[in-house]
Amino acid sequence: MSNVLQALDRNGERWLLLVFYVMLVLTMFIEVVRREVFAYSSIWGEEIVRYSFIYLAWIGAAAAVKERGHIRIDVLMQYVGPRVKALLAIFGETPAAAFIAIVASTGLWKPSSCRRNSAP
16 A cells, blocks of 8 residues: 555645546547537637636646745755755745745635625
8 A cells, every 4th residue: 555655645746637638638639520520619618728727737736745846946055065055955945935935825715705795
């Protein structure tokens, strides 16, 4: 069981990214063919593509954070010692952590306020 969890931890985001990307491309292709060849468009195609793209963005961002693959300027890191590198890493990660906290708190509170203000 531990090996399964380790494999899921290593490759889970990649497999989800693959699934959502394939779903996005196939749905978009099917919708273009249906619209141009058959002059018919489904009501769900655009929604599938939109939500697949949103999930691609969020899961891709999570995978980049996990692999420390986001864009950063690390010229200064080559010239300083390990202690200063650690301080710079903490200084660089603090705004990202604050942003994640803001997004998470907004995501938790916003749906409940929208639910109260919905039309009957």
